[in-house]
Amino acid sequence: MTASTPTYEDAHGEDPSSGILRASVFGASDGLVSNLGVVVGVGAASASSGPVLVAGIAALVAGAFSMAAGEYVSMRTQREVLERELAVESDHIAEHPGEEEAHLAELLADNGLDSATARHVAAEVHREQDAALEFHARFELGIDPSSLGSPLGAAAGSFLAFVAGAAVPVVPYLFSAAAMLWAIVVSMVGLAGLGAWMTRFTGQRWWFGAGRQLVIGALAAAVTYGIGTAVGTAV
Ligand SMILES: [Zn+2]
Known part of the structure; x- marks a missing residue:
């Protein structure tokens, strides 16, 4: 909130851990929204806390594995x-x-170097195969060869993040049989917090991020509550 001058690193936010942090915040939010829906839906259909706990824990484990597997395969x-x-x-x-050297000189010229300088740089770079590959990767393929991403890291991160989020609406049921109100309250607090945190990455106002997550969570809870009530009275 202060108007201090940002450092170069702040302004160019290339902290390598920020990608993992961002994925974790979104993963936790996914877990929270989906399990709030499960807990409220089953809670509306059932008078006791047993089925809510079983469904909540099963959905937590299934969701976390599915998120991790999807993340791993895509990475x-x-x-x-x-x-x-x-x-x-x-x-x-x-x-x-x-x-390839001539091609690199062309690409560098396209990127604003005059053609003599471009040819000179291309010749210099092509003295070593590694340096040449690095330049071709960046300028021709648009790839940073030093950060191709870690599939296992991404999978582990999204697994843990989903578990952390999905645990929030379940925890109150460990302590009380009639915990739906508490499940909703702690979930809403968690969603608002995550939504506000997300604005660090999206650049929006914190209250907008918090409000949007609250609306999404409330919608998920309202829909599954309706379904749970309808099914609960039907069976
Ligand atoms: Zn090339």
Whole structure:
């Protein structure tokens, strides 16, 4: 909230952990919204806390595994695609160094260097295969070869984040049989907090992020409460 001058790092936010943090905040929010729906829906259909606990814990575990598996597969696939592109480019540079050097000079000229400087830089860079690949990766493929992403890290992060979020509406049922009100209250507090936190990454006002998450959570709870009540009276 203070108007202090941002540092270069603040203004160019390339903290490598910020991607993981962002994924964790969104994962926790997913867990919270979905399990609030489960807890309120089953709670509306059932007079005792047993079924709510079973459903809440089952949905927590299933959701966390599903999130982690999805994250792992998508990161793994993306990484394999990038590694393959890098391997093809590396072969090209080894087999057709002249062509690739001329191509890099063109790309650098397209990026604003005058053509003599571009040719000079391309020649310099092409003295070493590693440096050449690095430049071709960035300028031609748009890949940062040093950060292709970690599938296992992403999977573990989203698993833990989902569990943390999904546990929030379940915990009150560990202490009380009629815990729906508490489940809703702590979930709303959690959603508002996560929503406000998300605005660190989206740049919106904190109250807008908090309010939006509250509306999403309230909608999920209202819909599953309605379904739970209808099913509960029907069976
Ligand atoms: Zn190339």
